[in-house]
Amino acid sequence: MSALDPREELAQRLGLEVAPVRFSSPDELRTRLAEHDYLSSDAISSVTFLADRLAKPVLVEGPAGTGKTALATAVAEALGARLIRLQCYEGLDETKALYEWNYRKQLLRIQAGRPEGSAEVWSELEEDIFAEEFLLTRPLLEAITATEPVVLLIDEVDRVELETEALLLEVLSEYQVSIPELGTMRARQIPMVFLTSNNTRELSEALKRRCLYLHVGYPDVERERDIIVSRVPGIATALAEQIAQVVRTLRLMDLKKAPSVSETLDWARTLVILGRDELGEELVAETLHILLKYQSDIEKATREILGRVS
Numbered sequence: 499m500s501a502l503d504p505r506e507e508l509a510q511r512l513g514l515e516v517a518p519v520r521f522s523s524p525d526e527l528r529t530r531l532a533e534h535d536y537l538s539s540d541a542i543s544s545v546t547f548l549a550d551r552l553a554k555p556v557l558v559e560g561p562a563g564t565g566k567t568a569l570a571t572a573v574a575e576a577l578g579a580r581l582i583r584l585q586c587y588e589g590l591d592e593t594k595a596l597y598e599w600n601y602r603k604q605l606l607r608i609q610a611g612r613p614e615g616s617a618e619v620w621s622e623l624e625e626d627i628f629a630e631e632f633l634l635t636r637p638l639l640e641a642i643t644a645t646e647p648v649v650l651l652i653d654e655v656d657r658v659e660l661e662t663e664a665l666l667l668e669v670l671s672e673y674q675v676s677i678p679e680l681g682t683m684r685a686r687q688i689p690m691v692f693l694t695s696n697n698t699r700e701l702s703e704a705l706k707r708r709c710l711y712l713h714v715g716y717p718d719v720e721r722e723r724d725i726i727v728s729r730v731p732g733i734a735t736a737l738a739e740q741i742a743q744v745v746r747t748l749r750l751m752d753l754k755k756a757p758s759v760s761e762t763l764d765w766a767r768t769l770v771i772l773g774r775d776e777l778g779e780e781l782v783a784e785t786l787h788i789l790l791k792y793q794s795d796i797e798k799a800t801r802e803i804l805g806r807v808s
């Protein structure tokens with residue numbers, strides 16, 4: 499017997515249909531993401547492509563504002579899929595991640611159905627109120643039971659506690675959720691899954707093992723210039739290039755907080771609004787606070803950079 503493709507193997511093990519291949523090559527993926535204004539590096543396009551082929555989640559890690567969340571959004575757009583987002587935070591539990599019962603609705607149902615209050619009525623009611631219509635689905639359950647194509651984004655997973663991480667792990671390995679009162683809800687499909695992390699704490703080995711790892715760092719000057727051109731309407735390519743160069747210089751300095759891609763874009767938009775099409779020393783000095791968020795960084799950058807902007 500020939501070895502099964504990993505997607506087929508997983509589908510067979512879980513008793514699901516094999517999902518159609520979503521992208522034919524890393525290049526095709528890159529082109530389709532670019533159509534939605536997301537410009538990938540080689541690493542981004544190849545890991546995302548492989549995630550689909552291997553049916554594995556992608557763990558996207560890297561500094562703030564480098565396009566981790568935007569990657570999942572762009573993949574969803576490119577696939578015409580619904581993006582289901584689980585925003586993680588400290589204290590997130592299964593009632594917010596998986597499901598909870600709609601107590602208010604259950605209560606109303608109980609009140610409507612208790613004219614006599616006999617034992618028989620109660621047992622019937624109990625069966626009634628733990629039915630699917632009283633269930634509030636949260637993002638994980640929603641994603642695995644969706645009938646239409648979805649992309650699941652588990653954003654900032656490093657913020658949850660270890661126990662919650664274990665819960666995620668269970669869902670991501672079995673693609674099923676067991677609800678004591680209802681039984682097991684199985685996935686209809688295996689969605690593409692992205693987990694993002696700012697690396698505020700180490701994630702468990704078990705979670706890492708389950709995922710493909712993708713580090714998203716700052717883009718090089720060329721890609722950042724292209725990101726600016728694609729995200730900031732009306733900007734001249736020459737100005738975008740100058741902006742990308744200055745930002746790169748700033749990132750090489752020893753600053754408290756290096757500018758992220760989102761800050762680059764804010765700066766570019768500011769310059770367009772001001773009607774400027776060239777960067778000069780004065781302009782950089784006047785607008786540096788859009789890029790840098792610490793006064794000590796602004797002072798340091800002002801001292802070091804001004805001589806270099808032509």
Ligand SMILES: Nc1ncnc2c1ncn2[C@@H]1O[C@H](COP(=O)(O)OP(=O)(O)OP(=O)(O)O)[C@@H](O)[C@H]1O
Nearest residue numbers: 535536537561562563564565566567568725759760
């Ligand atoms: N490769 C890229 N192509 C196009 N736009 C990008 C790219 N990378 C980043 N951006 C832009 O930068 C903005 C910030 O990206 P995003 O919010 O995805 O960052 P993040 O890595 O999730 O940050 P955080 O860790 O703070 O959540 C996005 O809105 C997007 O416009």
Ligand SMILES: [Mg+2]
Nearest residue numbers: 566567653694
């Ligand atoms: Mg993000």
